[in-house]
Amino acid sequence: MSNSGILRSSLAKKYVMALSGLFLCLFLLGHLAGNLQLFNTSAEGQLAFNEYAHFMTTFPLVKLLSYLTYAAVLFHVVDGIALTIQNRKARPTGYVKEKGSANASWSSRNMGILGTIILVFFVSHMQNFWYVMHFGPIGESDGLKDLHTVVMTFFGPENGLAGLAVAGYVLAQFALGFHLIHGFQSGFQSLGLRHSKYSPLIDRAGLLFGIGVPTLFASIPVYLFFIQL
Amino acid sequence: MNLTLKVWRQDGPEATGHMDTHALGGVSPDMSFLEMMDMLNDQIIRAGEEPVAFDHDCREGICGMCSMFINGEAHGPGRGVTTCQLHMRSFNDGDTIAIEPWRAQAFPVIKDLTVDRSAFDRVIQAGGYISVNTSGNTIDANAIPVPKEQADDAFSAATCIGCGACVASCKNASAMLFVSAKVSQFALLPQGQPERESRVQRMVEQMDKEGFGNCTNTGACAVECPKGIDLSNIARMNRDFMSATVKSKK
């Protein structure tokens, strides 16, 4: 079995999907931990958040992790598109009547659409925060780039489209939630990690993760929006 | 019962198909779905037209030949049954029933509801066997004990009838459940160990060559499988393929 054969194999593509996906789940946890600091809108909160943002953009190990994350996103997206194209080809003529709901969950059947929503969100998210953080324009506070204010402003009354931004953010988190509910346990399945005793636990953890993480993410802009009304 | 049947008609692999509508009366709830199709064909032949071609043989759910996509589901609405085991009591008087062939690049339509599933045979030929000659002079059957639980799991995997409902139901037309069932049967038995790694590699390679889609773990295959082949088989194959790939010399 040649190496090139292995890389072209459908299963290898699945491993890439699973590994990158599960890695991104870890990233989400880290990101969420940072974001939760935004609930603290006081001056100390602002400082702490800006220090955290500074640390995340400068500390070498974190930088390395961030490159890994970009790679994971890239792999996940490119691989996902490749798989989707292949899967379309595998059924050139579709069914006249197909009752997908009879045998599979909605999210499992719509990972591509969900992923696309998340990708669109990801791009705009990067533009709104990541780009501003790295390339400005951004103010300073206590000698640090003031990302905290950027966020507050973005979801505050100064931004005429803040309501829309919040709605988009929440919608994206819904998409993320459904994506995770299927993706989390699916990743384990793709890696062959299934066991009659432990799999129910993984499934439950996946459900918890898929509901919990996006809910917490979404609650932040909603909170920021309402306290500034 | 009176039914309206919408049936896929297609003259050959290259022809374009379409749904034809037939009215059928006098259907009894005790009839099997295929007996209802027999009745339809009888009516069509007597009217001087060409009957609907469909695959069927044993009509007791074991040969794997029957293969209809009924009202949007492989083998129809029943669970754990093939088309031939589906009975008309699962439907109501006045129902409209859509009947289509399995649809997949790897299963080209031969005619109407009949498809070519030889891709499955080629996957088995790629390695779905234990290389032992038929001498009869192997060791005594009881020389290798197999723990009952493992033997039962191997049996459960081996009950796959190769009907292709997994491919038909999968939104990606993936054959993972079929391939993994055979891989698992041998992976669970001591007799299957010597070729365990090369087997999974060869079978997966052939599966890909046939143009089946990729598994996205929707689980539709296992739900529609008339023999209840479990998703754990796919996980086992994922695991085996990975370890075979890591360990293989080339």
Place this chain on the structure above:
Amino acid sequence: MLDSKIPEGPLADKWTKYKDDIQLVNPANKRSIDVIVIGTGLAGSSAAASLAEMGYNVKALCFQDSPRRAHSIAAQGGINAAKNYQNDGDSVHRLFYDTVKGGDYRSREANVHRLAEVSTNIIDQCVAQGVPFAREYGGLLDNRSFGGVQVSRTFYAKGQTGQQLLLGAYSALSRQISKGKVDMLTRHEMMDVVMLDGKCRGIIARNLVTGELERHAAHAVVLATGGYGNVFFLSTNAMGSNVSAAWKAHKKGAHMANPCFTQIHPTCIPVSGEHQSKLTLMSESLRNDGRIWVPAKKEDADAIRNGTKKALEIAEADRDYYLERRYPAFGNLVPRDVASRAAKERCDAGFGVNKTGEAVFLDFASAINRYGKTEASIRGLSEPSTEEIVTLGKEVVKAKYGNLFDMYKQIAADNPYETPMKIYPAVHYTMGGLWVDYNLMTSVSGLYATGESNFSDHGANRLGASALMQGLADGYFVLPYTIGDYLANDIRTGAISSDSAEFEAAEKAVQERIDHLINNKGSKPVDDFHRRLGRIMWNECGMSRNEAGLKKAIVEIRALREEFWKDVRVPGNATSYNPELDKAGRVADFLEQGELMCMDALAREESCGGHFREEHQTPDGEALRDDENFAFVSAWEFVGDPSESKMIKEDLVFENIELKQRSYK
């Protein structure tokens, strides 16, 4: 004269000695010899795989879309082998004896003994191939018991033994296909055999997808084409199972032996309506635990039939467990022919329990109770309630027969855990078939028949779990040896050409018949004729036969055959996929075979095994054999028309078994 070519010497040594003496073909020469195998069931797949492994060039054909779909796959119960793993006194001799006795002394001793000898190899072979037989907790193979024997020698894989064995043979075949040693032609049907200089040298086949006729030449042809139970229209056979290949061989000179020996299986789901297309078997293994009964009082039977009473309302004292009553020694596990006739006798007497009056009960209540008590005791429940016992008992029954119960529920829409199953006998297997000698060669040189398609091993009645044994024995361990003895003379022959006049003539005849069917444009579909033939056969040549009925049937079948050729309507064309055309060709052959079956049944003026002539019975209604005049195989020779077939006798010589009135009382 028929020469069965049974080797000399003591029975137990015949096969071993014979194998040592027959000619071999060296590996280099095998590469230049071609063999065609028709059919890929147990006998065909195993033969094709074994021959290819030995080095021959093999071409295998099946009419299904994959070799794995052959009807062997539907066998449920198990496979016999004289392993004596249960230490219950089993042995090769006992298996041999049980099979000859079970077959009502109408089979060849030497063949049956060979079958019993190789039975043990089959199990070893299958386990090595990864066939997942049922096992006990210690990891060793489990066994169960079947009708007509008093030992547990049946190996099984739940209710799917045939499937597992066939998939084993299919995997061996697949391995050879991948090596290029077997050329596998699926959706191909054999249309005729081709004879060159008195030897079978090939076939005409039809590609069922394109309709094209193909010529395939070979040094020998093996038929592994199964039985012809579908002559009855309703049977447990698959819809495609047919007699055509065997019948074409018969018309080219292969004798058809004991065609009237048909096995009617006692435990099938009864006919439910006029559109029924096939009958479903409920494995014989159910008789290990199920008790068969009908109401003892006629008024109860009437009440059940018209729906005013239910089975559960019949008091224990008012039930007639007629098998236990008539055959106390074997009870519910009497052989199939006996059990079937007993059911018919009760139903004919007016005790049937479904609308049509053709059903008896198969009741698991006492098994549920018995198992429940044992299970309660295992779990240490003191004084369990009746409900607890029943619940536990149902769990045990479910573990043993769950898939069969589910199947029943699906078809009959009735819950067999709560109410007794209704069952009735149905056509299941044909013991008769192409006459073969000890080498499994038919009366045509170079043409072999294996498995159910030959007549050799089961006499007038086959024991449960013996068909799988015979199919694999023939394919794995008998034919691959014996065919070498014939092919050894062909090492200098070179490749056979299919360009000869003989091939051309055969192809032309096949084409003409197809054209006739397509161009006939009659008024009735094929099934119409098939159903009517089936009714004649079931009524007159089924579970019991008599002279007047058989004579009437022969006249009716001839008339039906004539009408078929005048009035059959085959839609479509012959140059594309056309299942109706395939079916028409098969039914045309059934219309000839059916007549021969009736002729054979008429000629055999005795009752034996599955053949019950009403004129020949004991005062208490048991089959009455006539060993003095009928201890022979009736081999029929085709001489131009089925009605003129000539019977040739092969006397059966019993040197090792004393012929006795079969008794299971």
